[in-house]
Amino acid sequence: MRHPTPLTTAALLVASLTLVGCESTWLASGGNEPPPVIQPEDFIGEPRANESGDIDQGTPVSTEETKVATNETADPAPNPRTDQALPVDAMVGHINGEAVYADQIFDVNLVAQLESFGRRFEGDEFRKAAGSVIQDRLQGIIINKLILGEAELNLKEAQRRGIEYRIQSEREELLRFYGQGSLAKAKAEFRKERDKELDQHLVDFREELVIGSYVRSKVMPKIVVNQRDVERYYADNIDKYQQPDQRVVRLIIAVDAAAAAKIQERLSKGQAFEKVAADPELNRYNPGITGLFNSGNPVSGTDVTNQDAVNAALVPLKSDQHAGPIQAESKTFFVQVVERIGGVKITLAQAQIGIEQKLQAAQFEKHALRFRLGLFKRGSYSDPAEMGNKLLEIATARYDQ
Numbered sequence: 001m002r003h004p005t006p007l008t009t010a011a012l013l014v015a016s017l018t019l020v021g022c023e024s025t026w027l028a029s030g031g032n033e034p035p036p037v038i039q040p041e042d043f044i045g046e047p048r049a050n051e052s053g054d055i056d057q058g059t060p061v062s063t064e065e066t067k068v069a070t071n072e073t074a075d076p077a078p079n080p081r082t083d084q085a086l087p088v089d090a091m092v093g094h095i096n097g098e099a100v101y102a103d104q105i106f107d108v109n110l111v112a113q114l115e116s117f118g119r120r121f122e123g124d125e126f127r128k129a130a131g132s133v134i135q136d137r138l139q140g141i142i143i144n145k146l147i148l149g150e151a152e153l154n155l156k157e158a159q160r161r162g163i164e165y166r167i168q169s170e171r172e173e174l175l176r177f178y179g180q181g182s183l184a185k186a187k188a189e190f191r192k193e194r195d196k197e198l199d200q201h202l203v204d205f206r207e208e209l210v211i212g213s214y215v216r217s218k219v220m221p222k223i224v225v226n227q228r229d230v231e232r233y234y235a236d237n238i239d240k241y242q243q244p245d246q247r248v249v250r251l252i253i254a255v256d257a258a259a260a261a262k263i264q265e266r267l268s269k270g271q272a273f274e275k276v277a278a279d280p281e282l283n284r285y286n287p288g289i290t291g292l293f294n295s296g297n298p299v300s301g302t303d304v305t306n307q308d309a310v311n312a313a314l315v316p317l318k319s320d321q322h323a324g325p326i327q328a329e330s331k332t333f334f335v336q337v338v339e340r341i342g343g344v345k346i347t348l349a350q351a352q353i354g355i356e357q358k359l360q361a362a363q364f365e366k367h368a369l370r371f372r373l374g375l376f377k378r379g380s381y382s383d384p385a386e387m388g389n390k391l392l393e394i395a396t397a398r399y400d401q
Contacts, residue, residue, distance in 0.1 A: 093382030
């Protein structure tokens with residue numbers, strides 16, 4: 001039995017973060033029920049407390065942020081989009097008992113998208129576009145936190161040491177690259193270039209490493225690819241690995257015996273086959289496209305034309321070689337190989353590693369799906385639709401201009 005080739009961390013992360021379903025449908029069909037829902041109605045929507053324990057009122061969205069300054073009297077009726085909007089640091093729900101705040105969702109990439117939508121759309125069109133990207137972002141955070149929460153409890157000490165070493169290496173590299181050893185300079189340059197705090201980057205980097213390491217530890221042991229699997233895949237896809245030589249061919253069929261003699265004379269004097277084939281007084285086979293066979297598309301195999309004698313003369317020809325005159329069925333043929341294209345011939349031994357990786361990736365997808373479904377059953381989180389609606393309320397107030 002052949003041991004599977006390890007997949008890259010990047011591939012693991014991409015696969016592990018792929019979600020099942022969309023919007024508020026979280027589990028694949030087949031009887032899987034959504035996990036228990038936490039709904040902290042007494043707290044959702046309130047701003048987070050600051051370090052002193054006092055409630056930080058955050059940055060409530062006021063009417064002034066979305067109105068163009070005019071001399072008109074303000075509409076006395078309250079605007080539900082702005083007057084009662086949640087602050088940007090309001091709690092919108094919980095994941096595994098941990099509070100989720102709106103400003104955790106609105107990262108720089110999401111804000112850029114929402115600002116773009118605000119310039120292009122309004123009203124229902126804005127809400128539809130914004131709701132879609134908000135839900136995608138929210139789903140990514142939920143699956144991240146579910147995996148991360150379980151990973152933090154179950155990572156082995158050796159894994160933790162490896163992760164901390166990677167984080168320290170990343171930090172040192174960033175200090176060298178952005179600050180030439182100066183922490184203050186590195187932070188300033190990093191913020192300027194990436195529009196993100198260096199410390200937050202290291203936190204995110206650690207989370208990616210933890211998630212990748214944990215998913216790998218849970219899923220990779222289940223992946224088994226044996227030699228029979230490889231051989232079956234190779235046989236089922238032999239056309240990808242064994243392709244014959246191809247040729248681009250020109251053909252001349254002489255109009256009559258006198259034309260055949262003139263064709264032979266001109267070719268023997270070194271005139272280009274292409275030019276002779278383009279003469280309609282001599283050639284009756286596609287003179288308008290210089291006698292190109294199959295409209296110039298490459299052909300493969302030894303049975304190219306419906307004339308055995310022409311095929312026999314054609315097969316040994318190399319690029320830019322021609323043969324003729326060839327007599328067949330009272331006609332005179334001349335044939336040229338314009339270009340000979342080498343076929344693809346990959347043996348099973350040469351294809352082995354690539355096939356193993358394809359089969360491992362397919363198995364990883366299957367096992368990762370089961371792993372995610374198990375997380376959804378074990379984890380707990382607020383209703384994604386409700387969280388999404390609260391986030392959309394904030395986005396509409398701030399960006400639907």
